[in-house]
Amino acid sequence: MSLTVDDVKKIAHLARLGIDTRDIESYTVDLSGMLDLMTQMSNLDTRDVAPMAHPMDQVQRLRTDAVTEADNREQFQAIAPQTEAGLYLVPKVIE
């Protein structure tokens, strides 16, 4: 599978990565190579292999439903760039 320059731009946009336009060409080659490796793996016969959701063969432990966390807003907001009326302030985002 071979990616186009536009594919790379789209992936970068989705991941909110600012990439240097001069590097796009080499990313295209490298990422295509990785996808080729995936394709190669896809060709393996895995009919008898159960899909793995986690490398450790264990199951999730569950927590009792109880409130255990106290209010630490002051501490958390001490490291926030900007706050007001208890809210975190961020640049306006409206689609």
Place this chain on the structure above:
Amino acid sequence: MTTSTSQWETVIGLEIHTQLATKSKIFSGASTAYGAEPNTQACAVDLGLPGVLPVLNKEAVRMAVIFGMAIEAQIAPYSVFARKNYFYPDLPKGYQISQFELPIVGNGHLDIEVDGATKRIGITRAHLEEDAGKSLHENFHGLTGIDLNRAGTPLLEIVSEPDMRSAKEAVAYMRKLHELVRYLGICDGNMQEGSFRCDANVSVRPKGQKEFGTRAEIKNINSFKFVEKAINHEVERQIELLESGGKVVQETRLYDSVKDETRSMRSKEEANDYRYFPDPDLLPVFIDEDFKTEIKAALPELPDAKKQRFKDSYGLDEESATILTSSRPLADYFEAVVKASASEAKLCANWITGELSAALNKAGLDITESPVSHERLAGLLARISDETISGKIAKQVFEELWQGSSTADDIIAAKGLKQITDTGAIEAIIDKIIADNPGQVEQYRSGKDKVFGFFVGQVMKEMQGKASPGEVNKMLKDKLK
């Protein structure tokens, strides 16, 4: 526009987010209580601070399983949490923990009733996920304020099959689901606070066509009324577009209840764009038979089963049975009254769906807040059954029950409302009425049966309603012969 609507078929699927009624969040021990000061219920896990790990809330899992059992779905013995990646400031981690390929609940159904017919709506899946925070766009010098109290609140997203063919069916399905989750006690159903939210996938296709048309997703429709209006509006928009040679674009649209229209919000992301992958911070969830058996044993009788039982064992009609099983507290109240009053179930049903419901509605109260307890209502109904008082007098007694705290027996005794069973007294009054109204007697005897009602009315009035109408009828007929 409406003239051509008939050539098109509407196809609707709903995605409903129900907020699970747990005390703490799905992956952290922060409180989920509504209405707290901003960010006072957002802990390090909810904020996505480095080094934190999510730990799954057992109660959220239990509630998802309860729901799955109630819709006769498959409960996945093995389900997996995945990261859904997108960027928005009210999602601090840059991904939402959700389920993608292996949801906890799959393949169930819900039966709805529309225009007297029952229709089965398929439920594709229900999966657990965390809610995002809230963005506030007003009054922060051009900035956006973020409140993360809601971040990490457990949600069960319930996805239907595209089985609905009208806005009416969509509303019926939504109502039924709303009733069910409240009945099961897994969601408080408060739509104003966003505990029960609906997105609708709507498309149209020419009648007879097999393939679905391109769909638009309508977001943010948080009342039953708006769902119907938003869908109808969207259907009309799509038909108009198609008939004028245009094409429906797959996109997300926002319903504006003020203007009663939908408008484009953003082009819909493909699942690919979310780059789902299993969350390495969470292990697969394994639901064993013991856990399921335990939940099954504690499962309440479901609304449909209860409704059937009410019809079979109490002889209630469809309407009464539907109303009485619409909420668990109401159904429990009814059964408690039947048991305590030893009265006929139909009488109890009529009083609860009639007099009591009307009074509760008027006062804006829920059955659990009724000033008339089931014991006190039962006390009243028992006196109707043994004919101590008539139905009419009972209404008077009910008023008193509602206002005060005495029992029906006390009120009847204090006000002298006991029905007069002394036939001599009734006879005397009947004789008097007959003597006073010779004209009407003449009319009755010459065959005008309608006048009979006049006599009954006069006698009852004279006796201040304290006679058994049956007895009065019988005696009047004899006397007027």
